[in-house]
Amino acid sequence: MKLNAGIITEKLQETKKFYIEVLDFGVSFENEFYLLLHTPNQSSEISFLQPNHPSQKYIFQSEFSGKGVYFTIEVENIDEVYNDLKSKGVQIEVEIRDEPWGDRHFAIKDPNGIGIDIVTYTKPKE
Template identity: 25%
Template sequence: MAVRRVVPNIQSETMQENRDFYGLLGFEEVMNHGWIMTLASPSAPAAQVSVMADDKTAPVIPDMSVEVEDVDAVYTLVRDSGAEIVHPLQDEEWGVRRFFVRDPNGRVVNVLSHR
């Protein structure tokens, strides 16, 4: 099972201030849907941080996102383990297939693959 990237998600209503602050650390905006903005390192594009005001289709804001090679296979493993599925597996209009699961620490993890 391949993990492609891990991205911390910061809950915040102050998108511009976060863009400016993380810009000081070398990050640049690579995606902005209004409710979520992702900043990445130009020299290491998989080094990212996302800032979220809310989540367009889910009931909670995830603490982190993990992009995997095969989200359907990971979903089956996680579901069969008995872990709490917080948001069901579904295709999103912005081109990802994802689900949310609660980790043993109570953190919500967004597990996704790009279509």
């Protein structure tokens, strides 16, 4: 089984630019109302869909309201990713920090208001 999460948004082009330029995602597929992106290593995908498109059934019509969703992106080199995003001028919403349960992470937001937690997992402190 494979999961592909999707967000319904008017901001397809802004979203595409953000995920490609900021997070180095690639385009798996796109047309005038649908965008499917993949992570740099192509292990995961996420889709974005234009709201109220006539080709879609009613459950895929309403636009995301901008609250209540977050993504986690796991990386091996958290400090390198953090420094790279800072150098690109990306606004950091949660500064990089170590958590007692073992995460070293920071957070940014995409153009849709989705929080993106970028994390390297480590063993919890004893």
